[in-house]
Amino acid sequence: MTAETQSLARAQLAEAARLRALFEARGALPVEAAILQPADLLLDLYGEDIRARAFTTQDPLRGERMLRPDFTVPVVQMHMAEGAAPARYCYAGPVFRRQEDDPDRATEYLQAGFEIFDATNPALSDAEVFATLAEALRPLQLRVATGDIGILIAAVRGLNTSDRRKAALLRHLWRPKRFRALLDRYGSAAQAKHRRKLLERADPFANAGPEIGLRSRAEVEARLDALRADAAEPPIAANEVELLDDLMALQEKAPAALNLLQDMAVDLPAISPAVQALERRLTALQDFGVDVESLDFEASYGRTSMEYYDGFVFGFYAEGRPDLPPVATGGRYDALTRVLGQGSSIPAVGGVIRPDLVLLLGGGT
């Protein structure tokens, strides 16, 4: 390293420590996490795509390991292993990301993070995490994006259709293209030709090859049954699809967005609890001094990011620098605590800041 990169690295560490101290001042306990994480857990959570984003390495005794791509998963694991009582944590350290498509993006950078595990008042916790990060980033005058995956989930659950279709839509909520294709299919009475022909056949297995491999004939038959049941189901009503489309396209200042969502909840009562949660969050944000009037709300925000967020989501972006990744991101991940909690769960919300980007944009001290 040259003297210049040495001093930059030191400045980034100092900025990470400063941010962590801000979180500590809000009562968070500083924690560490191992850099080498077991790969199977991350693969289970994120699927094969994580291999394109995280570095995988082989340990001769422990098997496949990954260089931690974030702190959230190990921190949630630690918290759940210790009984899931209310707690708040902060951390600062390097994370590692493979960059297959963009050689200009960093493969190793610092993250400073703040996480709150607390069931008492989720709206208050959401607001506290957001306001703490916003305050730390205030001098940078960043563009802020917010959304709420919980409203989308509630809207899908509220559709008048089978549980199987709802589960399929929810599974692909984070893959907008496939979600769209599924919604179009469920909203139409027409069947794809290949599928219609398959279901019309007297013996679908005529001329099929022998049963080989682990996926058994019984599993194939189970799916054929599911396809038959699906074909017999009426399409999702056009007005429901339209309502969901309007909801996903919603982009407004937060107070106007809340009004529109309250209107939509008249026709889509299933979203009412989630919309009320948004209202409580906006009130709490205001109490924390956030200018809610000018806050942007985008109903589909966060749908293409890592798929553990299931409520409030937010990101801070440098205006006029579309080449840069977000300076800070965060959100609520109640479901992740359930997945990692082996039976127990606790509402949780957190966010991270990238000290390198804070310095690059002229912030920090």
Add this chain to the structure above:
Amino acid sequence: MTLKLGVPSKGRLMEKTFDWFGAHGIDMGRAGSEREYSGAVDGIEGCDLVLLSAGEIPRELAAGRIHMGVTGSDLVREKLPVWDSQVTEMAAMGFGHADLVIAVPDHWVDVETLDDLDAACAAFRARHGFRLRIATKYHRLIRTYLRTHGVADYQLVDSQGATEGTVRNETAEAVADITSTGETLRANHLRMLSDGPVHRSQATLFQSLTAPWDDCALAAKEQIKARLDLLD
């Protein structure tokens, strides 16, 4: 410096490469004995032939150790991240055709498209407790393809050979491999998805964007391009 032209060092791919250049008035052949891995180019001034394994040619092009090279378009896409920022295609050579396809057991009558595969993956994971395994050596191409098409709940397992046998051996549930006629797939009771191949590959002449292109190498390239009718 002389222009270094990398070509496959053995087999039909080497012979067809020599034939193809020969048909364009560029004679190349092995120097010395059959077993010696060095070659010569007649008719182009300042051009050295480098005989390499086809699988190593993408890496050598990206490192700039050869200026031009002949290899499969599938290998370049698999081995080089952001491949088109490191090499460019000069000519598709019209041989070495092979399709990279995803294939499933023929008895999976419910799976014809990627859409079906995705649904089968979800059900398989719920039933077996692990993600449906696809055996392949084309990890990057298949992962990118499945991500683009929104397929989830699968895993790639590495298979460097006899990939079509992995399903019967129950080390994978499906395969992703290169096929030219589909014969081996059929013989192993596998059927490709109807969405079409992941990639249609053929032998391709590439040029490196990272090699040192000095006047001498550029002059040799112009001569080759003239013979190949590739002049702008």
